[in-house]
Amino acid sequence: MAGFSDDINALNVTSLTVCDSEEDGVWLQVKYEVIESIPATLPYDYLRPENINSLIKLIRDELVDRFARGGVTLRCSEPCPLCGSPCRAAAGHTTDPSEDKQRHDCDHQPSGLFGTYDYNTRQLVSDSCSTNILGNYTFPFTSIRDQRPYSQFGICFPTWKQPPPLTTNANEVGQYIFYHYQNELAQYHKCEPCTNVPSSFNRSLDELEQKQKNVIAGITSE
Ligand SMILES: [Zn+2]
Ligand SMILES: [Zn+2]
Numbered sequence: 001m002a003g004f005s006d007d008i009n010a011l012n013v014t015s016l017t018v019c020d021s022e023e024d025g026v027w028l029q030v031k032y033e034v035i036e037s038i039p040a041t042l043p044y045d046y047l048r049p050e051n052i053n054s055l056i057k058l059i060r061d062e063l064v065d066r067f068a069r070g071g072v073t074l075r076c077s078e079p080c081p082l083c084g085s086p087c088r089a090a091a092g093h094t095t096d097p098s099e100d101k102q103r104h105d106c107d108h109q110p111s112g113l114f115g116t117y118d119y120n121t122r123q124l125v126s127d128s129c130s131t132n133i134l135g136n137y138t139f140p141f142t143s144i145r146d147q148r149p150y151s152q153f154g155i156c157f158p159t160w161k162q163p164p165p166l167t168t169n170a171n172e173v174g175q176y177i178f179y180h181y182q183n184e185l186a187q188y189h190k191c192e193p194c195t196n197v198p199s200s201f202n203r204s205l206d207e208l209e210q211k212q213k214n215v216i217a218g219i220t221s222e
Contacts (some may be wrong), residue, residue, distance in 0.1 A: 013045050079114075113174055
């Protein structure tokens with residue numbers, strides 16, 4: 001996602017409102033405009049895997065272009081340097097006059113999704129930046145020997161907010177993926193699968209969908 005966040009930050013937007021406050025009709029309009037941005041006459045084999053990336057780029061370009069014209073506000077999406085979870089602040093927030101609002105922030109996800117593994121077992125790690133603070137764990141900073149406690153996250157990465165030491169600060173979709181795709185993740189990161197994934201990560205897709213609907217409806221904030 002780094003390329004996407006670079007595109008967004010390059011827009012250098014200074015006045016923003018978060019997308020949660022947009023009216024429902026705006027989202028339908030975005031959907032139609034994205035669909036319209038896809039060429040009407042595609043070769044019959046266009047949706048082959050090798051073409052998917054260019055299609056994703058086309059859709060992202062349309063979203064960024066729409067954003068530049070003052071449409072729906074996108075999220076920043078800068079990935080957390082330790083777990084890779086995307087920043088959920090409004091795009092362009094790094095230029096906000098408030099120093100606190102300039103800092104990136106996210107719901108941190110199981111760091112094994114980003115390839116973090118236990119040096120002894122080589123198993124992917126289920127803890128997030130938040131729960132690593134509760135466990136008094138460390139991370140390699142400038143080198144493998146330079147181990148820093150997760151409680152110093154905000155000092156080591158001053159452009160980011162310090163993660164709260166809470167189990168409730170969690171990217172639940174990331175947890176779902178970590179629970180269900182251990183073998184694929186281990187193969188991708190060339191590590192061993194995590195053998196103690198918390199069962200609490202296994203939410204139903206219906207529950208996750210309902211939570212997203214509540215956010216969109218303004219019942220919950222994030
Ligand atoms: Zn993180
Ligand atoms: Zn950010």
